[in-house]
Amino acid sequence: MRRTLRARIFLSVLLTVPAVGLSTSTAAAAEPEPRPGVSASPEQYALDAKLQRTLGSQSAGSYLDSRTGELVVNVTDTAAAEKVQAAGARAQLVKRSTDQLEAAMETLRQRARITGTSWGIDTSTNQVAVEADASVSEASMTLLKTVVSELGEAARITRVPGVFTKEVSGGDAIYGGGYRCSAAFNTVKEGVRYFLTAGHCTNLATSWSTTSGGSEVGTREGTSYPTNDYGLIRYTDLSQPEGTVNLYDGTYQDITAAGDAIVGQAIKKSGSTTKLTSGSVTAVNVTVNYSDGPVDQLVRTTACSAGGDSGGAHFSGSTALGIHSGSSGCNGTNGSALHQPVTEALGVYGVTVY
Template sequence: MSRTLRARICLSVLLTLTVVGLGPGAAGAAEPDPSPTRGPGVTASPGQYALDSRLERALGDRGAGSYLDSATGELVVAVTDPAAAAAVRASGARAELVERSTARLEAVMGVLESRAKIPGTSWGIDPAANQVAIEADGSVSARSMARLRSVAASLGDAVRLRRVPGTFTKEVAGGDAVHGGGFRCSAAFNVSRGTDLFFLTAGHCTQSAVSWSASSGGAEIGTREGSSFPTDDYGLVRYTGTPEAPGTVNLHDGGSQDITSAADAIVGQALRKSGSTTGVTSGTVTAVDVTVNYSDGPVYGMVRTTACSAGGDSGGAHFSGPTALGIHSGSSGCTGTNGSAIHQPVREVLGVYGVAVY
């Protein structure tokens, strides 16, 4: 569970299920997040994406995640022993010795999974703090919050816990709207397999309908090819006919961003989200390997960001320049310019369906 199209009609699809929109405001104020990755993100280079992926495989249990230094832009790799640190430095990245490996942090999340699986909570790995960062939204009752605090206290400084406003809900996001089953959604990225064209969107969108159109009650433009939700949150829709489906993301200002590659997001990096409700918003990646406990089931291996989003943004595109990063799943809302947008890593989805961005 670790990180392991635009047809004019549908670029980033935003689903506006009447049953899932943005939840009510939180009961109680949000608490500040002391994470060292909070603040403006930095741009990741193609070389850093490749190096990050290579080192993650090479280090195995000696690794503890990676992040981008907000001041220098360097790739920082957390490790648990001096030999691993030397290997990281030899590769050109900066090493940081820490107490807890990724495997140990995943074990901590296993405890949370078994003892504190409460709707309205999420947790994920913040490698910059070498901790599991837990969030509880406004729907979590005082009794459940006491239980969560008790479990967190038993895990010591391996975790940190904070209250966030809003309610974790599946949303609809993306660029251009598509409709299915009486719902409105968005497509994240156009993808191909040989000469066949598809678009990716959220699994909680594709679970609701087989046939998709560009307008409510309109002609069919695609049919569901695959869907996964909960546990994951992704779906694949095959275009019908001969669609005009360039590999771009709608920027909602008359322009578009060409997408030429895909990568796993790195904590500390800047990214953008394209959604039909909130348009293009910007944020920073704050945690990976995130579990989100939605009211109708959990999703695993997600990425948490500070991008703003709202109901209607589910299924949309998370990207950085020409690099596809993820498919918008949901959030607990947005306060000012600080959001909590969650995305499904797109590289996993490309591998599952054997498709590629273009």
């Protein structure tokens, strides 16, 4: 029982295309109205991954239709659309390829890498969605707007409240180096148990406990920050913690698989400060420019979060999706929470969720 409780403390933690008349995307640069996310099925995760591998540069990303729940795959030519149709997803013909959108983000990196900004690909509008927080000065905002304007319809910009920050704080959950973070997912490798958390947390300390000043329960095995934001902590005893995430209502979500988040899908975030919050995925391949350096290839969601939630779990049903990195705060129920895709960390460390 004691071991089960310890584990629970640690885990506060998606074609039908007619022969003619492909759907097309002619998105304007305006900010789209937020829509609630929809659930992704295991079959949609698998189909999406398969199509991205098969299509390669012929794909311009994918998303879940918020009205129908269908997996939509963006393509730039009819030959690719036929492949999508044959696989059983819906194709959408778009103006810009992933390479073109990534070129737009490279322009932002070269000319407007400003602390307090982030950018990523909103596949539902076939655009680069740029955000600037409250710390961005008027002079910097003018520069950012100039660069975005030169990118035309390929990009749009939004001011967000608060300041993009890594959400570490002093308090309660997992403690190391005088800081509080949250754990994401329990993992295993060759019978040895570990848990994942944020790299900016594992950079702070080698030894971790479940109470401030308490006895050690885990030691740092690996850490990567900035550029990435993940770290691995090895349990220092022989406990067999459950592979669950705390839902903060007395129940726990079993985690049995890991996947990559899809724009438009509904997610939940479990962290030691804001507990369980919900949102949807709004952008992938996101770069955020924190004050101490950029982190790339994140996922942006609308879940709420706050200091101490760093390292917490982003998930959907029994599928692990990400490790909480940070946000610009929360405005009502609309946040801008960022997560490190969990699949990358699992691959780097050779561990698996269970």
